[in-house]
Amino acid sequence: MAKSSKNKKIEPDQFGVLPFRVSDEGVEVLMITSRRSRRWIIPKGWPMKGRTPLGAAAREGFEEAGVYGDGLKPSLGVFKYVKRVNFGRTTALRIEVFPLAVTEVLDAWPEQAERERRWMSVAEAADAVPEDDLKAIIRALPERIKAEAAKETAEADAH
Template structure:
């Protein structure tokens, strides 16, 4: 196998973009809870996210991912909360650098059935617990700073 046929070990230079929802609700005492889900392959705690969907704006894409991955429905804010980055391992084995734009999603409905039910765990927890469980430093900061109006 020649040098040009080898799978690159370093991530692509240009990051691809994904859109994520930071699902939240108020608990009985009026505090804020965040919903985290596990990723399908590594089982790390993450927020719902996905690639752009043709015909949908970024907040709408984030809301769609929250439904597909966690059975959540609600209103996604139009203002980006922030960005974080991670490296996604593709089926080819190559690493793809991904930039994720995060949008708040005020959860109105949590469905009993959804497309990826059974593929992930999900958990409602406090902001501090959520910030502690996620791996990406910039996502930790976004969660820790989150203060819904």
């Protein structure tokens, strides 16, 4: 669970990825459905021993959405959501979200029988989720992609 004190930053409970690609249509985001409610979400999961936050998030992208890609740091931000747990109980969680530039989309993946996946425009993806903080993270993605491209161009020009 999240830890807090006067001098410590609140750590995320889970890590997630926002899988994306850039096409002729613009930036597209790969969304998946949750297993129970079938609402649109992003791949996310718990920290994994031996993996960095980005590594754990990227692993969830493979397991839940069937994608591999290049994860980008720093994260896009943190959002909060309420997870349903056993017997109708709920718990509030904080998820740190990393962008994932998709390089491979698999035809078969571990959770394919449990989830649907769909490429959506940034606007469609933001409209598909109920969490305001996640909407803002999704809407910020195109600017982050532009910033990464500009950084790569500047580094290439410097060499």
